[in-house]
Amino acid sequence: MKFFIDTANVDEIIEANDMGIISGVTTNPSLIAREGRDYMEVLKEISEIVDGPISGEVKATTTDCRGMVEEGEAIAAIHQNMVVKIPMTDEGLKAIKILEREGIRTNCTLIFSSNQALLAAAAGASYVSLFLGRIDDINMHGIDLVRELSEIFSVGGVKTEIIAASIRNTIHVTDCALAGADIATVPYKILMQMVSPPLTDAGIVKFQEDYRAVFGDK
Numbered sequence: 407m408k409f410f411i412d413t414a415n416v417d418e419i420i421e422a423n424d425m426g427i428i429s430g431v432t433t434n435p436s437l438i439a440r441e442g443r444d445y446m447e448v449l450k451e452i453s454e455i456v457d458g459p460i461s462g463e464v465k466a467t468t469t470d471c472r473g474m475v476e477e478g479e480a481i482a483a484i485h486q487n488m489v490v491k492i493p494m495t496d497e498g499l500k501a502i503k504i505l506e507r508e509g510i511r512t513n514c515t516l517i518f519s520s521n522q523a524l525l526a527a528a529a530g531a532s533y534v535s536l537f538l539g540r541i542d543d544i545n546m547h548g549i550d551l552v553r554e555l556s557e558i559f560s561v562g563g564v565k566t567e568i569i570a571a572s573i574r575n576t577i578h579v580t581d582c583a584l585a586g587a588d589i590a591t592v593p594y595k596i597l598m599q600m601v602s603p604p605l606t607d608a609g610i611v612k613f614q615e616d617y618r619a620v621f622g623d624k
């Protein structure tokens with residue numbers, strides 16, 4: 407399973423990229439709005455940091471196929487690594503079909519069922535984003551969707567890649583890897599919890615104390 411980072415914060419992206427752990431980035435309108443910066447400028451800056459797929463979503467307020475295609479073309483023009491994120495709607499599916507036929511990769515977002523993912527794949531989407539945490543939020547098991555869709559795509563030989571999104575904790579990450587997700591897109595805070603669980607931090611402190619007790623600061 408590959409890792410993408412799920413953020414529009416360039417400092418977090420630089421840190422994760424420097425650690426060599428991420429293969430791409432996903433953003434969404436909420437994440438970019440949180441940065442309080444120009445929408446397209448943020449995407450451009452991210453594309454200059456990470457050499458891998460960068461998902462930039464059409465603006466949340468654009469809901470018709472034509473508008474999404476126009477915005478998608480503008481996002482794709484930023485950099486060859488840009489992937490256009492399109493919401494799972496009827497108009498979104500039309501936009502995915504057109505953009506993919508133009509050679510522009512798409513990531514169909516806001517997917518909550520295997521049927522939605524199958525439709526997105528049929529329309530030609532390169533990626534589908536399954537919102538694991540938001541399914542958990544309504545008292546259902548988000549991971550079941552990742553497992554089910556992995557099996558469906560595997561049995562049917564579907565090439566569309568599965569992105570496990572809306573990851574809320576480190577257990578989600580392990581579960582997604584076990585369930586067969588191609589990619590987990592993970593917030594920076596959770597990536598750092600994966601790097602340094604408390605036992606590793608405590609182990610480092612103990613080694614330092616034991617070392618200093620005998621060797622001092624040499």
Ligand code: E4P
Nearest residue numbers: 412432433434535571572573
């Ligand atoms: C992924 O593509 C989405 O942008 C993101 O993972 C949504 O996460 P949330 O449900 O924590 O907002």
